[in-house]
Amino acid sequence: xxxxxxxxxxxxxxxxxxxxxxxxxxxxxxxxxxxxxxxxxxxxxxxxxxxxxxxxxxxxxxxxxxxxxxxxxxxxxxxxxxxxxxxxxxxxxxxxxxxxxxxxxxxxxxxxxxxxxxxxxxxxxxxxxxxxxxxxxxxxxxxxxxxxxxxxxxxxxxxxxxxxxxxxxxxxxxxxxxxxxxxxxxxxxxxxxxxxxxxxxxxxxxxxxxxxxxxxxxxxxxxxxxxxxxxxxxxxxxxxxxxxxxxxxxxxxxxxxxxxxxxxxxxxxxxxxxxxxxxxxxxxxxxxxxxxxxxxxxxxxxxxxxxxxxxxxxxxxxxxxxxxxxxxxxxxxxxxxxxxxxxxxxxxxxxxxxxxxxxxxxxxxxxxxxxxxxxxxxxxxxxxxxxxxxxxxxxxxxxxxxxxxxxxxxx
Amino acid sequence: xxxxxxxxxxxxxxxxxxxxxxxxxxxxxxxxxxxxxxxxxxxxxxxxxxxxxxxxxxxxxxxxxxxxxxxxxxxxxxxxxxxxxxxxxxxxxxxxxxxxxxxxxxxxxxxxxxxxxxxxxxxxxxxxxxxxxxxxxxxxxxxxxxxxxxxxxxxxxxxxxxxxxxxxxxxxxxxxxxxxxxxxxxxxxxxxxxxxxxxxxxxxxxxxxxxxxxxxxxxxxxxxxxxxxxxxxxxxxxxxxxxxxxxxxxxxxxxxxxxxxxxxxxxxxxxxxxxxxxxxxxxxxxxxxxxxxxxxxxxxxxxxxxxxxxxxxxxxxxxxxxxxxxxxxxxxxxxxxxxxxxxxxxxxxxxxxxxxxxxxxxxxxxxxxxxxxxxxxxxxxxxxxxxxxxxxxxxxxxxxxxxxxxxxxxxxxxxxxxxxxxxxxxxxxxxxxxxxxxxxxxxxxxxxxxxxxxxxxxxxxxxxxxxxxxxxxxxxxxxxxxxxxxxxxxxxxxxxxx
Numbered sequence: 001x002x003x004x005x006x007x008x009x010x011x012x013x014x015x016x017x018x019x020x021x022x023x024x025x026x027x028x029x030x031x032x033x034x035x036x037x038x039x040x041x042x043x044x045x046x047x048x049x050x051x052x053x054x055x056x057x058x059x060x061x062x063x064x065x066x067x068x069x070x071x072x073x074x075x076x077x078x079x080x081x082x083x084x085x086x087x088x089x090x091x092x093x094x095x096x097x098x099x100x101x102x103x104x105x106x107x108x109x110x111x112x113x114x115x116x117x118x119x120x121x122x123x124x125x126x127x128x129x130x131x132x133x134x135x136x137x138x139x140x141x142x143x144x145x146x147x148x149x150x151x152x153x154x155x156x157x158x159x160x161x162x163x164x165x166x167x168x169x170x171x172x173x174x175x176x177x178x179x180x181x182x183x184x185x186x187x188x189x190x191x192x193x194x195x196x197x198x199x200x201x202x203x204x205x206x207x208x209x210x211x212x213x214x215x216x217x218x219x220x221x222x223x224x225x226x227x228x229x230x231x232x233x234x235x236x237x238x239x240x241x242x243x244x245x246x247x248x249x250x251x252x253x254x255x256x257x258x259x260x261x262x263x264x265x266x267x268x269x270x271x272x273x274x275x276x277x278x279x280x281x282x283x284x285x286x287x288x289x290x291x292x293x294x295x296x297x298x299x300x301x302x303x304x305x306x307x308x309x310x311x312x313x314x315x316x317x318x319x320x321x322x323x324x325x326x327x328x329x330x331x332x333x334x335x336x337x338x339x340x341x342x343x344x345x346x347x348x349x350x351x352x353x354x355x356x357x358x359x360x361x362x363x364x365x366x367x368x369x370x371x372x373x374x375x376x377x378x379x380x381x382x383x384x385x386x387x388x389x390x391x392x393x394x395x396x397x398x399x400x401x402x403x404x405x406x407x408x409x410x411x
Numbered sequence: 412x413x414x415x416x417x418x419x420x421x422x423x424x425x426x427x428x429x430x431x432x433x434x435x436x437x438x439x440x441x442x443x444x445x446x447x448x449x450x451x452x453x454x455x456x457x458x459x460x461x462x463x464x465x466x467x468x469x470x471x472x473x474x475x476x477x478x479x480x481x482x483x484x485x486x487x488x489x490x491x492x493x494x495x496x497x498x499x500x501x502x503x504x505x506x507x508x509x510x511x512x513x514x515x516x517x518x519x520x521x522x523x524x525x526x527x528x529x530x531x532x533x534x535x536x537x538x539x540x541x542x543x544x545x546x547x548x549x550x551x552x553x554x555x556x557x558x559x560x561x562x563x564x565x566x567x568x569x570x571x572x573x574x575x576x577x578x579x580x581x582x583x584x585x586x587x588x589x590x591x592x593x594x595x596x597x598x599x600x601x602x603x604x605x606x607x608x609x610x611x612x613x614x615x616x617x618x619x620x621x622x623x624x625x626x627x628x629x630x631x632x633x634x635x636x637x638x639x640x641x642x643x644x645x646x647x648x649x650x651x652x653x654x655x656x657x658x659x660x661x662x663x664x665x666x667x668x669x670x671x672x673x674x675x676x677x678x679x680x681x682x683x684x685x686x687x688x689x690x691x692x693x694x695x696x697x698x699x700x701x702x703x704x705x706x707x708x709x710x711x712x713x714x715x716x717x718x719x720x721x722x723x724x725x726x727x728x729x730x731x732x733x734x735x736x737x738x739x740x741x742x743x744x745x746x747x748x749x750x751x752x753x754x755x756x757x758x759x760x761x762x763x764x765x766x767x768x769x770x771x772x773x774x775x776x777x778x779x780x781x782x783x784x785x786x787x788x789x790x791x792x793x794x795x796x797x798x799x800x801x802x803x804x805x806x807x808x809x810x811x812x813x814x815x816x817x818x819x820x821x822x823x824x825x826x827x828x829x830x831x832x833x834x835x836x837x838x839x840x841x842x843x844x845x846x847x848x849x850x851x852x853x854x855x856x857x858x859x860x861x862x863x864x865x866x867x868x869x870x871x872x873x874x875x876x877x878x879x880x881x882x883x884x885x886x887x888x889x890x891x892x893x894x895x896x897x898x899x900x901x902x903x904x905x906x907x908x909x
Contacts, residue, residue, distance in 0.1 A: 050865045072548040073469060112467065127417050141549040143578030161575040167502050169415035208549055230573050232414050358865075407706060407865075 040396030043339050043348040044319060044326055046375060046389035047407040048359035053115035053386060059092050060105035061085065064363070065378035065386055067137035067203070069145070070370045071162070075118060076111045077145060078378050078386050079137040085384075107134055108145070108164070113370065115388070121164030128158055128166045129173045136203035136366070140213065140229055148201030150219040150266070152186055153177070155197040157204060157215070157232070170232035171197040176220050190247035190265075192223040195234045199247075203315065203366075205271040207293065214270040214278060222247055222263040224270040224280055224295070238295035239263055240282060253284045255306045260285055269315045273324050273342070281329075283311035288329065288345070301345040307333050317367045317375065318342070328375060330367040336401070337364060337377065337389075351389075351402040358387065359404040417502040465490050468606040471553045473560075474528075474636065475616040476592035481530075482584065483538065484563060485522050486553045489545070489579035491605035492517040497576055505545060505579050508570040514543050518583040525601040528587055529633075530594045538585035544568075546580040553582070556616055560584065592618045596636045603630040625759050634760060643764040644771040647757075651775020654753050655783075660715050660855065661746060663848050665783050667722035668739065670841045670848075673788050681739050682784065686777045688743025689750055694769055696751030697758065709863040711748040716855035718742035723849025727842050750776065795840040 053076075056062070063082040070076055082090075082104025091099025107122030124130040132151020139145055140159075144167060147158045156171030175197035178187040190199045199221030205214045206229065215225040217237075223245040225237040239245030240263045250260055264284040272278045277298060278291045286305050290298040304312040312331045319326035319342075327345070329338040335354035338347050352361045362383035368376050373391030389405065468491050473484040489497070489505070495517040498506040518540055528535045542564045546552070552562035563582040568574065589596075596615075603609050613625040615636040625634060635642045655661050665682070672678055701707060721738065754772055761768030 051862065118466070128415065141547050142572075142574050143548040144575060161503060162578060165502055165575065166417050167573075167575065208547070230571075 041348055042394045043341075043397050044373065045392040045395040045405075046351060047392055047405050049388040049390050050358035050407065051115070052388040053111045053117070056105055056109075056117060058105075059101040059103050061089055061102035062105055062384045062386075064365075064380040064382075064384055066135050066365050066380050067147075068366045068368045068376050068378045068386060069138045070368045070376065071139045071143060074113045074370045074372070076113070076368070076370070076376050076386070076388075077137055077139065078109050078111070079107055079122070079134050079147060080105070080109070080378070080384070081134065082107065084133075108137065108147075108160075110162070111386075119163070121160075125166060128169045129156060131156070131158070132173070135201065135219075136216075138204050138206070140206045141208035141211070142229075146204040146213065148198075148204060148215075148218065150200040150202065152188060154200050155220075157198065157201055168232065170227065176200070188220055190220040190222060192217070192221040192237065192239065192245035192247050194221075198225065200266070202266050202268045203270070205269070207272040209274075210293070212272075212293075214272055216267045216270040216281065219266040220247075221245070222265060222267060224267065224278065224291070226293075236295060238291070240285075240289060242291060242295050242297040253286070253308065253311065255286075255308075259287075259300075264311075268313070271316050271318070273318060274322075275324070279316045279327065281313040281316060283313050284309075286312040288313050288316065288327075290345070299345065301340070303329060303338055303347065304331065304334050307331075309333055314364060315366045317369045320369050320371055320373050328367055328369065330364040330377060332361070332364040332380060335361040335364060337361075337367065337375070347400075349397045349400055349402055351405045353403045355404075356383070357404070359389075359406050464493065465606040467608045468610070470602055470605065470609060470611045471559075472611065472613045473553075473556045473616065474596070474598065474613065475556060476589060476594070476596060476618060478592055479589060481528065481535070481587040481589045481592070481596065482560070483526070483528070483587070484553075484556070484559045485518075485526075485583045485585070486546070486559070486580050487522065487583075487602075487605065488577075489514075489517070489581045490577040491609075492521050492581065495520065499576055501573065503575050503577070504573045505576040507545060507568055507572055507574070510545060511543070514545060514581060515540055518543055518581065521605060522583055522602070523585055525604075526585075527599040527601060529597040529599070530589050532595075532597075535587045535589065538587045540583065541586050542584040544582045545574065546582050547574065548578050548580055550580060556614065595639075597633050598636060599633050600631065623759055623762065626756050631760070635762075638760070638762040638764065640764045640767045643761040643768050644774075646760055647768045647771035648775035648778070650754070650757060651772040651777075652779045652782075653775075654750065654772075655776045655779035658749075658753075660712075660719065660852070661749070662783065663719050663852060664715070664722060664742070664746070665780055666787065667719055667726060667845060667848050668735070669784060669787050669791065670844050671726050671837070672735070673792055673837070675784065675788060678784050678788070679781065681736060682777070682780045684736060685739045685743040685746070686773060686780070688740045689747030689776070690769075690773045692744045692747030693751050693754065693773065696748055697754070697765070697769060701748065701751070706863060707748075708752065709859060711745055711752075713856065713859040713863045714742075714745045715749055716852050716859050718745065719852035720849050720856055723845040723852065726845035727849070791840070791844075795837045 061082060063080045063085045065078055065080040067079040068076065085104060087094060090102055090104060091097060092101050093103045106120040108120065109117060110119040112118050122130070122134070131147065131149020131154045133149055133154065134147055135150040135154075136148045137145055143162055145160045145162065147160070148154070149156070153173040153176070155175035156169055156173055158166070159168040159170075161167055175194065176188040176191065176199050178189045181187065188199075191197075192199065198215065198217045200217075200219030202216040202218045204216070206212070207214065211229045212235065213227040213229050213232075215227060217223050217225045223237045223239050226235045227233060228235060237245065240261055243261060246262050248262075250262055250264065253260075253264060263280075263282045266283055267280065268283040269281040270278055272293060276293050278293055280289045280291065282289055286307050287300045287302045289300045292298060310333045312333055313329055314332045315330040317328045317330075318324035319328070325342060326348075327340040327342045329340065331338065336350045336352040339349045339351070340347055352359065352364065354360060354362060356362060361377070361379055363379045363381035364377055365380040365383070366378045370376070375389040375391070376386060377389070378386045390407075465488065468488050471486040473482070475482045495513055497513050497517075498509040500506040519537075523538055523540060528538075544563050544565070544567055546562065546568070550562065552558040559582070563584045598613075600611060600613070602611060608628060610628050611626070611631075613627075613634075615623045615625070617623070617637050619637075623636065625631070635646070638646070668681055668685075669678060672681065695701070718738075721742075725735070725738070750772070754769075758765065758768060
């Protein structure tokens with residue numbers, strides 16, 4: 001009798017006391033943490049999700065992944081170049097097949113927020129010219145997907161519906177061929193004044209409030225071009241510092257030289273914010289140039305200014321708060337992502353390091369954010385993947401360079 | 412700018428196609444479909460595509476009673492509106508200049524006719540369609556009621572907007588006539604057939620001003636929007652009951668619990684200990700006392716699998732009631748976190764009655780567990796009776812223990828109760844069943860452990876919640892040890908009294 005009445009009562013009483021004790025203890029700790037953090041620099045914190053996305057079916061393999069975007073339903077779209085993989089990676093695609101694996105996945109892949117492959121399409125088709133080397137994918141306010149290209153003849157932009165239906169093509173391939181073009185010794189030249197064609201477009205971004213597309217143009221031209229989303233009509237364009245673009249070769253980047261007055265190729269991204277600014281990645285010059293939407297120069301921010309080669313400023317994405325408080329910059333040369341306070345362009349922290357494990361990068365090429373604040377990146381060269389970095393809320397910056405943000409921190 | 416568009420795709424006419432199986436209001440839908448088809452045929456040269464049921468869609472809705480009317484704002488992807496022909500142009504753009512009537516038909520067919528709203532238990536009449544608008548997928552007006560209302564009643568998109576029809580968002584404003592905005596309202600959404608997986612984000616704005624957010628997938632059944640405590644309790648008892656019966660790992664854990672101890676009285680005590688333990692962590696998790704680290708969910712799932720493996724092994728080696736009681740309590744703490752993740756999105760269905768809802772959920776879980784016991788114990792006894800071996804009462808210690816264990820008198824669990832083994836046939840049967848259960852759980856353990864292994868748990872930076880959980884677990888272990896000690900003491904006292 002003692003047993004049956006005593007045990008449940010004792011348990012219930014002690015558990016109730018325990019919960020009360022823990023609630024108070026946790027509340028105290030939270031207050032203490034807030035006090036301790038009062039002077040700390042706060043920044044958005046992330047952890048890599050090593051299990052995202054789920055494996056592709058059909059022995060599909062990714063190639064250099066050179067674009068990522070998130071649609072209104074938080075689905076993630078990437079574009080890659082699976083056909084560019086070496087034959088050692090495409091054993092099942094050889095004629096005859098030499099192995100059970102692998103086959104290049106279709107160029108455009110759509111993933112759910114959970115990492116499931118939802119849709120796939122892309123490649124040459126009727127009525128349009130698939131780029132020689134597709135580059136960048138972005139979703140416009142209508143939900144359509146825009147694709148550029150940095151292949152030899154690529155001088156155009158393609159627009160598709162989400163089901164892969166071809167909608168529009170702006171510009172014609174081959175428009176940038178040099179005078180006296182010779183197939184045996186091909187040469188191309190930029191023309192940043194061309195109102196109808198482009199010069200190897202890297203990325204297209206959108207301003208829904210004005211129905212305009214901002215083209216990072218590009219790998220051959222040296223301009224930001226602003227188009228009407230529906231007609232593709234060129235509305236305005238500009239070069240570095242708002243100068244008239246000049247396509248002359250200005251040589252390699254020199255950290256000791258005065259700032260170049262023109263963009264270097266490639267102009268890799270041009271993203272409008274919701275407060276009327278445009279953030280342009282002048283990649284080999286290691287700088288973000290900020291403009292008003294009419295092309296008026298506002299300021300520039302140099303990141304890792306001693307970087308040579310491919311440069312440090314590859315792509316930008318905004319945090320998803322209403323003020324777009326933070327700017328995320330992908331750096332495929334130093335293998336990291338910068339977190340900047342957009343108002344001051346101060347670097348708050350960076351994350352990532354070189355390597356092929358989750359949270360590391362090899363050729364951090366493109367970056368995008370979803371409505372929950374999560375970051376997605378794609379990697380070019382031999383990186384060949386898409387990664388998700390889960391938003392963990394804002395936290396105090398304990399290290400300027402966080403390195404690999406392995407999923408260990410509890411915030 | 413050189414512009415190239417698809418050739419030969421302007422003003423297509425495609426056959427009407429609906430692949431959805433007609434159920435429910437079949438006659439209404441057929442008549443409406445015929446009417447719409449007739450309308451489409453009469454409006455050349457418009458067209459629409461036959462298309463698949465979308466796999467995954469999200470519906471956003473607001474419900475707000477105001478005076479003598481109740482407003483319902485709904486946003487749904489147009490691609491979910493099967494059986495309706497929309498006028499298209501170009502490669503597949505919705506022809507906004509001619510779309511209004513088909514959009515209205517689609518809205519009534521899939522929303523107005525399907526959604527049932529009740530005022531004080533009486534179903535309201537079919538609503539009036541007050542406003543309808545095709546919107547861009549990037550439009551954010553449905554983030555809040557006021558902006559959604561203004562947008563839906565505002566000017567339509569310009570007629571020339573090139574919006575691919577499958578990317579159109581359809582915004583609809585319905586109005587129902589009601590007696591009072593202070594009545595009790597319920598909704599039977601009926602939207603689960605819009606897609607293979609339909610997620611709904613429903614916001615109810617009662618006249619009291621406290622907005623309630625409901626998020627669910629599929630059909631939630633009748634949702635009382637501002638429930639009274641007994642309605643919340645009933646719903647959460649149901650939830651708890653169905654959750655335990657749906658959860659294979661929880662059921663397997665229960666089965667392992669039952670196998671060696673087939674006396675109802677002992678099992679009821681064990682299961683109640685399990686319920687008390689998981690109630691503690693369920694409440695803690697609901698109050699937010701769980702770490703935010705990504706590895707925590709895989710950890711909980713891994714330990715749940717481990718709990719089954721442990722139970723199965725103990726069944727095979729030597730089940731003892733004393734150890735079992737404490738193990739059940741300890742593992743119950745972990746299962747509670749698992750329940751919490753299942754319950755998290757459902758809590759708004761309890762309205763203001765959080766405590767009642769939690770309690771009711773636990774009651775539902777307990778009822779489900781007891782039902783499992785009531786069903787399984789007689790079946791196991793029957794099965795074990797036909798296994799080869801020494802039967803109860805034939806001879807030896809086992810038979811004597813069985814008689815003692817089944818006497819049902821208080822304080823007579825004695826040796827049989829603490830060892831569990833009460834007869835050779837039962838042992839053989841228990842070993843077989845435990846091996847099967849343990850084998851299944853072992854695979855779960857490996858799968859879940861592999862996922863957990865991906866995370867660097869030891870490198871975690873502790874926070875308040877983590878300390879809270881760790882402290883809670885330590886405290887529970889202390890309680891379990893204390894209770895176990897008390898149990899032994901009282902058991903000895905019982906035997907002394909005998």
